Amino acid sequence: MSGTLHLAQALSNRRRRGRKKDFRDAERLVKRLVSQELTLSFVPDGEHRLWRTLTRTRYQRTRDKVRLQNQLEALLEEAHINLSSLVSDLLGASARRRCMR
Structure with missing residues (x-):
């Protein structure tokens, strides 16, 4: 299994208030990643x-x-x-x- 590591900065990814739903959070993160709205951190090799x-x-x-x-x-x-x-x-x-x- 291979993939690309993406590490988003927490401040650029504030969650909505209310109950935490992991699946919904994951969907929202993927949408923001695809639309390039996340601020990503550099991960050195x-x-x-x-x-x-x-x-x-x-x-x-x-x-x-x-x-x-x-x-x-x-x-x-x-x-x-x-x-x-x-x-x-x-x-x-x-x-x-x-x-x-």
């Missing part, structure tokens, strides 16, 4: 969904890294270790070398 997931994951990882870097800097400052005044990147190679001394 599988490849687009994968790219979106990858982008969201990379963004979240970047935010996590910045958050951890800020926590590390706060912890070092609390211990009166001002490493951030000596190096520009607390997680960089020069910062690690200074910590190993």
Whole structure:
């Protein structure tokens, strides 16, 4: 079985007041779809969904890294270790070398 997916926006498809009848609602939706009165939403294909997931994951990882870097800097400052005044990147190679001394 194959078909085309149509996802209508809820605000463009207000139902009439009264009792809800699924069959009548379905008929009304089909009529509005055929007459192009429904506002349809974009449904991305599988490849687009994968790219979106990858982008969201990379963004979240970047935010996590910045958050951890800020926590590390706060912890070092609390211990009166001002490493951030000596190096520009607390997680960089020069910062690690200074910590190993």
